[in-house]
Amino acid sequence: MNLLSQLIVDTAYSWVRMGLALFMSILFSWAIGITAARNRTAERIILPVLDVLQSIPILGFFPVVLVIFVRLLPGMAGINLAVIFLIFTSMSWNIAFGVYESVKSIPEYYLDLANLERIGTWRRITTLYIPASWARVAYNSVTSWSVGLFYLVSSEIFTLGSQSDHVDHGIGVDIATFAGNGLWNQYVTAILVLIVAVLLTRLFFLSQFTTWSEKFKLGEESRPIKRDPIYKLYSWFNVTARLRLFAVLAKRTRRIPRLNISPPYRPQNSWDKISRAVKYVIAGVLIIALGLALASAIPQLVGGNLGLKLASAVKDEGIVLEALAFSFVRVWYVYLIAVGISLPLGIMIATSRKLFEIATPLLQVISAIPAPALLPPLAIAFSALSFGGELTAMIVILLGMLWYLLFNIISGVRSIPSEVMEMATLSRLSRWESWKHVYIPAALPAFITGSITAVGGAWNTLIVAEYFNISLSGASGVPLTQVSIGIGKLIDIADLQGNLLLLGLSILTMSTLVVMFNIIVWRRLYNRTTKRYVYNR
Amino acid sequence: MTLTQDVSRNVASGSAGEPQLLEVDHVGLSYVTENRKLEVIDDVSFNANINEFMGILAPSGAGKSSLLRIIAGLQEPTKGEVRIKGKRVVGPAKEVFMIFQNFALLPWKNVQENVELALMPMKELTPDERAQKALKAISDVNLAGFEKAFPGELSGGMKQRVGIARALALEPEILLMDEPFSSLDELTAEHLRGEVYSLLISKDSPIHTVIMVSHNVEEVVELVDRVLVLSNRPSRILADIHIDLPRPRNKKSDEFYRYTDKIYSLLV
Known part of the structure; x- marks a missing residue:
């Protein structure tokens, strides 16, 4: 054939x-x-x-x-x-x-x-x-x-x-x-x-x-326990190294575990927290400003007016920030949907032997498809809709996120020691009580790890999901799919137009935002959860 | 001092008509792994008596923890059955609770919340009554003042006290203990053993029967009224021994040695 x-x-x-x-x-x-x-x-x-x-x-x-x-x-x-x-x-x-x-x-x-x-x-x-x-x-x-x-x-x-x-x-x-x-x-x-x-x-x-x-x-x-098939599956998606790297880097900020007894959360000086976040924000703004200056200065070597170039760079930065804001909202609302699906589904799969046995091979197969491969049919299916581009982007980003969250949640719940599961059974907790008090908290550290990976992946997916233009046989006219505004789209268009200034600024600004968010939000959340929500007898 | 080795004695000793609190009736357990059949428990039968602290002693890996889980209804036997008050156990029974080897505390809940969690299904309790019950149990195990501490901030011995408090608050008729002292260091374990009997077995305690699984001969002789000695895999009952020693027991006394020697000779 x-x-x-x-x-x-x-x-x-x-x-x-x-x-x-x-x-x-x-x-x-x-x-x-x-x-x-x-x-x-x-x-x-x-x-x-x-x-x-x-x-x-x-x-x-x-x-x-x-x-x-x-x-x-x-x-x-x-x-x-x-x-x-x-x-x-x-x-x-x-x-x-x-x-x-x-x-x-x-x-x-x-x-x-x-x-x-x-x-x-x-x-x-x-x-x-x-x-x-x-x-x-x-x-x-x-x-x-x-x-x-x-x-x-x-x-x-x-x-x-x-x-x-x-x-x-x-x-x-x-x-x-x-x-x-x-x-x-x-x-x-x-x-x-x-x-x-x-x-x-x-x-x-x-x-x-x-x-x-x-x-x-x-x-x-x-x-990792090899008997459990989810560990095999999980290892395709679990980014262990990310978790460990976080832990290593976080050591500096983490307080040493106390041996004596004191109120669990000693209220930290909140000014310290704020000032650290502010420091990172200032650093981020400085990086972007530096980028702006460089971006306008480098073409200057070739020729043109520096002041004009700078002005146009600042104007471009405005466009970039606006697009970034839209994409930021897009990433987060899709994340919320992904959590809404994967949290109940993951806990259900992890706590039911039957469901687990059915789901594991099924997930193996479905998760083998990289989300961008599904983009074209979605785009064509929704092309008649006025919000088709947005819908396509949403689904592609969602599919990219889902596996990271799902596998991490399943693995988190399944790592609950068997004694704790037995305790919950013997205590005759209702389904909701065991979810609320046992499963969800137990899944939390793995859930945060999965979230970090999922959201990180989403920023990448944006590049293909927000704007997609197949230029077959040179016939590049109307793109196959596009959202109204977004940083991924901006990057693609800047690339198509050969606008290196805009392209550079977009990437720089997006990267700065993502890195800052990681340091200020994710690492902190990660520290909190690993401090309390991990079993270590 | 009497050494009873007649295995069948207690099985037959059910008082006429009235169902026993706990009957273990010809229970056996085997697994089928991919290449062979693994016999864990051969055939075990016994009854537990009211107000008795019972020990099940066996070498490591002999299936004594499995036996405990079968009694709790957490695991199904492949042969025989367990009856509580004459009713066959299928699934976790409401008369039973367990104290675990590794404490089974939730790290994200403080001491009081951990104890209260087990009381949650008792819908007849108001939140206030639940808290009162938990606090009482916590103070009974000498942890007053640590109600708001998290498990991560406690020593191993204190964690097991929380495990005991949880069981006390729940007031099960049958309390199972799965190697409760084996993940503690020897000094802490010694200290806790000294308190545990009077906590669990007393006239006003609602706990009727305690069954402790252990591989530590001295520990068993120190604590229990009666010990079942199990053989290595597949487990059978080698001996059913009553320990008639006054409490608190003197571990250096000749009688104590006689019991431990007797048991060691059975195990070797």
């Missing part, structure tokens, strides 16, 4: 991109992770940088990356490299932090042994640090693979709508092209091929990789 073989070849192209990105990510992670773990100064720089990298919406940078790579390497090579680079950036911080953590936690006696044997740096790396980090590299690769899949499909689709030429072969390209031309049978076949490819990769590559890497584990560090 011609179509099938074409799809398989194209999936192979996509998978080669993924594989190269993963390979580069692992090499990069060893370099960065080992350096950070073994060098104090490097540690102080690398950890915060990784934290920023994991929270900025990197898809927003893709248009710029694409332009740069294509200029450096014209033609297919440049575009392909840009796609691989994007996937690489999405995969690597997670693995890098895994390496950092496992090298950091090598038991002291191994290092003593290495010192006694006078083992040099290079041999230390090859015989101790790398083997010691294999288990985490493999485990985090699983997560990175599903994160990367989102960027693969998004970036392949994105190249279709960009000024530059698009990638020739790729499953994402097939999906978007079929949908754009109304070839629905082919579209569905392509989605099915993608699902099968994802499942086969999980089964025959990622699972084997993790099993194989187990033998390199040092000491008796505890592992």
Whole structure:
């Protein structure tokens, strides 16, 4: 069958991109992770940088990356490299932090042994640090693979709508092209091929990789319980490293657990809290101002009036802020919907053995589809509606968020110790009472982790969800779908028009907002919940 | 001092007509794993007497915790049945509550809220009465002043006191204890053991029967009125021994040693 073989070849192209990105990510992670773990100064720089990298919406940078790579390497090579680079950036911080953590936690006696044997740096790396980090590299690769899949499909689709030429072969390209031309049978076949490819990769590559890497584990560090199938599923979506990185960075702000008895929440000096938030806001405003100045100064080198340029940059910034405000509201109302669906559903699945057994394989399959792949049919289905663009964006963002939340909630509830479940049963709590007092609080830390990831992902999804223009055979006129206003749309349009000033400002402002929000809101919430809502006898 | 090894004695000792509080009748438990059948409990039968502190002693991994969960109605036996007041146990029974090895406290609730949670299903209580009951139980276990503390701020011994207070407040007729002292350090455990008997078994206590599971021979001989010694997997009853020692028991006395020696010789 011609179509099938074409799809398989194209999936192979996509998978080669993924594989190269993963390979580069692992090499990069060893370099960065080992350096950070073994060098104090490097540690102080690398950890915060990784934290920023994991929270900025990197898809927003893709248009710029694409332009740069294509200029450096014209033609297919440049575009392909840009796609691989994007996937690489999405995969690597997670693995890098895994390496950092496992090298950091090598038991002291191994290092003593290495010192006694006078083992040099290079041999230390090859015989101790790398083997010691294999288990985490493999485990985090699983997560990175599903994160990367989102960027693969998004970036392949994105190249279709960009000024530059698009990638020739790729499953994402097939999906978007079929949908754009109304070839629905082919579209569905392509989605099915993608699902099968994802499942086969999980089964025959990622699972084997993790099993194989187990033998390199040092000491008796505890592992997630393997018997529970949700842990397998969860690991595709759980961003463990994010959680740990948060914990490490938060140590500075966290109070030391008290041993003596005192009122649980000692009212903190609220001025301290405010002033810290204010500090971050001021830093954010400064970054944007600096960006504005730079943006207007760089074209100045080429020619033109600096004052005029600055004025137009400030005007552009106004447009950016307005679009950002709309997208901000969009992300949050979709988040609320996602929570409304995933919280009850997750608890129901986690607490019912029957439902859990049915849901787990089902979720495996559904979650294999990256949300952007579903964009074209949605856009066409809703194109007659006046608010069709908004609806399409909503559903695509929602689908992107749902899995992160759902898997984290299920896993959170299932990590409740069996004794506590038995206590609740013997206390004969009603369904509502056990939800309110036991399940929801127990799911809270995992829920926050899932939320951080889900909202972070949503900012990326915006780039494809808010505006999508397939320029097939040069016929780029009316976009397939668009919202009335939003930062994702603004980025896409700035890219189409080649307006680098607007593009740069949009990305900078959006990233600043997201990073600030992470530091001011999420980290604080995360600290609070892990302090009280975690079982540690 | 009498050593009773007649296993069948207590099974047959139900007073005519009136149903026993707790009857464990030929209970067996086995799992089928992918490659073989795993026998956990072979065949266990006994009755529990009113106002008796009972111990179930077995080597680690012998299925004694499973037996406790079968009695509580948390797990179904594959053979036989458990009856409470003559009624077959299917699912958690309202006469039963448990004290857990790892305390089973909710970290997001303070001491008083943890105790009150177990009282919540008693719809006949007003919130005020519920609080009163909880506070009384908390002060009974000597935790007065710690009502608003969270489990994370308490030592292991204090956490288990909260577990005991929760059971006291709930006033179950049958109280099960699953290795209640084994996750405490020895000094704390020793201290708590000294108090627990008088807390649970007294004339005005609504708790009729306490069954404690343990693998610690000294602990059992120190605390219980009667001990069932179980064999290793699959579990059978090796002996049913009454401990006739005056309280408080002197762990250095010859009689005490005689009991522990006897039990050790059964287990080896």
